[in-house]
Amino acid sequence: MTDSLSPPAFHADRALLPQGWERDVRLTVVDGCIGEVHTGVAAQAGDQRVRILVPGVPNLHSHAFQRGMAGLTEIGGGDGDSFWSWRELMYRFLAKLVPDAVEAIAAQAYMEMLESGFTRVGEFHYLHHDADGQPYADRAEMSARIAAAAAQTGIGLTLLPVFYAHADFGGAAPNPAQRRLIHDVDGFAQLLDGARTALRPLPDAVLGIAPHSLRAVTGEELSALLPLNDGPVHIHIAEQLREVDACVAWSGLRPVRWLYENVAVDARWCLVHATHIDDDERARIVASRAVAGLCPVTEANLGDGLFPLQAFAREGGRFGVGSDSNVLIDAAEELRLLEYGQRLSLRGRNVIAPDAQRSSGRYLFDGAQQGGAQALGVAAGLQPGASADLLELDADHPAMIAREGDALLDSWVFAARNGALRSVWRRGRQCVADGRHLQRDVITARFAQALRSVLG
CATH class of the missing domain: 3.20.20.140 (Metal-dependent hydrolases)
Known part of the structure; x- marks a missing residue:
């Protein structure tokens, strides 16, 4: 997939790390993998800013x-x-x-x-x-x-x-x-x-x-x-x-x-x-x-x-x-x-x-x-060496308002439907924006053509 470039780093207001939820988290990306993880730090120029970040x-x-x-x-x-x-x-x-x-x-x-x-x-x-x-x-x-x-x-x-x-x-x-x-x-x-x-x-x-x-x-x-x-x-x-x-x-x-x-x-x-x-x-x-x-x-x-x-x-x-x-x-x-x-x-x-x-x-x-x-056969979570596979939950979604910590995951799993997942990055490259895959139209058109041929 070649639609987007990987930013040098991500900065999240809140992120779920292996040890739990942390604030002001900065993740660097090196060759598609997470490099360094810092908490309690400010964003830098060029960082991809997100509000709620969890692993894929x-x-x-x-x-x-x-x-x-x-x-x-x-x-x-x-x-x-x-x-x-x-x-x-x-x-x-x-x-x-x-x-x-x-x-x-x-x-x-x-x-x-x-x-x-x-x-x-x-x-x-x-x-x-x-x-x-x-x-x-x-x-x-x-x-x-x-x-x-x-x-x-x-x-x-x-x-x-x-x-x-x-x-x-x-x-x-x-x-x-x-x-x-x-x-x-x-x-x-x-x-x-x-x-x-x-x-x-x-x-x-x-x-x-x-x-x-x-x-x-x-x-x-x-x-x-x-x-x-x-x-x-x-x-x-x-x-x-x-x-x-x-x-x-x-x-x-x-x-x-x-x-x-x-x-x-x-x-x-x-x-x-x-x-x-x-x-x-x-x-x-x-x-x-x-x-x-x-x-x-x-x-x-x-x-x-x-x-x-x-x-x-x-x-x-x-x-x-x-x-x-x-x-x-x-x-x-x-x-x-x-x-x-x-x-x-x-x-x-x-x-x-x-x-x-x-x-x-x-x-x-x-x-x-x-x-x-x-x-x-891969490493899990937002940790150094793992693939930079990242999900941004929408902090403004009705199911996410006024939630903190694990209540965010409870609300995504049990109380949200469409729209709660805003963005997805795979190996640091964005493939979903505003809930929609960047190549959705092309992929779905080919799928429709294939099904009409198979089922017609």
């Missing part, structure tokens, strides 16, 4: 192409509609996508992420092959389109190419609808090589891997995949009760239990959803320092269920949020629904923050910051 939010789980089908699966299904019937509709949409459309839809999704406060995305990317299931001449063609969308919008990218080989537990043969997703280990290694090349133009891209799920990868394949890359490892797990039951029928173990008994899970790992876990599995995730990747809007949309976040968080578990199916892209909404789901389940208020002295908005924001950054 990591989005640890996205399937960007699904933004193009948002709203198209909300037809009454009675007792028979579920994640599994939604998945069949998703496969039909996926079958129509060409590389240009994938890039255009991803750019729209990434633009909307930036406008809502997400500044880095973990793209759990499984659409790799042509419509007939054959690799493109460049095996990483679709990965390159994701990288191009990130470059156009300016969002930080952690690319997570997905290994998908089977239709169900025990190495079941894939079905025809999955042909665009399928790899063997050797082909996946070649895909990773191509993805590394595709990411080189992006200054701070991170490459990870994503064994799709225990349904889609055998234990032997999982062991072969892990040495191929030393970045983050993400996996869908225990999202649906049917998945848990099928895993028990196959192995005698629940999915998270099977994973921990067969793989050395550590802080590199992000367990996406992990919705249906028992007490032992919860304790294993906490002890391993892996991140639980929670996607409240999508999990609600698909009827997945609720992760036991109160107990997990109070035991020291690490979590982050993701927009997953991108049916609605809104960083504050993910945090709000994360808390509200627990309130409805536990029939109480302010149920995630561990004590009466902690603000719910601040606790959720900090958790998503730290867990999301860990899951995406």
Whole structure:
């Protein structure tokens, strides 16, 4: 993205630093990263002046192409509609996508992420092959389109190419609808090589891997995949009760239990959803320092269920949020629904923050910051060495008036809607001004053209 230059420094009346809220904060920017941080100082000539500054939010789980089908699966299904019937509709949409459309839809999704406060995305990317299931001449063609969308919008990218080989537990043969997703280990290694090349133009891209799920990868394949890359490892797990039951029928173990008994899970790992876990599995995730990747809007949309976040968080578990199916892209909404789901389940208020002295908005924001950054392989927060990914909250927004400290985050998460987020900078370069991405018109026009072609 080339629309704006990075100022030499930012000066904020109030800023949220790792140690808490500070006044008169000056952050210098060096090669897209935060250099020095000073508090209680005056602004200097040339500084970008802001009133309320907080770090950008990591989005640890996205399937960007699904933004193009948002709203198209909300037809009454009675007792028979579920994640599994939604998945069949998703496969039909996926079958129509060409590389240009994938890039255009991803750019729209990434633009909307930036406008809502997400500044880095973990793209759990499984659409790799042509419509007939054959690799493109460049095996990483679709990965390159994701990288191009990130470059156009300016969002930080952690690319997570997905290994998908089977239709169900025990190495079941894939079905025809999955042909665009399928790899063997050797082909996946070649895909990773191509993805590394595709990411080189992006200054701070991170490459990870994503064994799709225990349904889609055998234990032997999982062991072969892990040495191929030393970045983050993400996996869908225990999202649906049917998945848990099928895993028990196959192995005698629940999915998270099977994973921990067969793989050395550590802080590199992000367990996406992990919705249906028992007490032992919860304790294993906490002890391993892996991140639980929670996607409240999508999990609600698909009827997945609720992760036991109160107990997990109070035991020291690490979590982050993701927009997953991108049916609605809104960083504050993910945090709000994360808390509200627990309130409805536990029939109480302010149920995630561990004590009466902690603000719910601040606790959720900090958790998503730290867990999301860990899951995406980057440093968190406004500190030296971290990417200068900055959000300016609008001090004049009705939800922000006469607020101080953590009440600002509480009000953004629980009481604000459009307009509370004024500006966004990524690596110190402005990409959102007055709530609007600087290339919105161009990106949305291309998105519209792509959807008319795909759905027409």
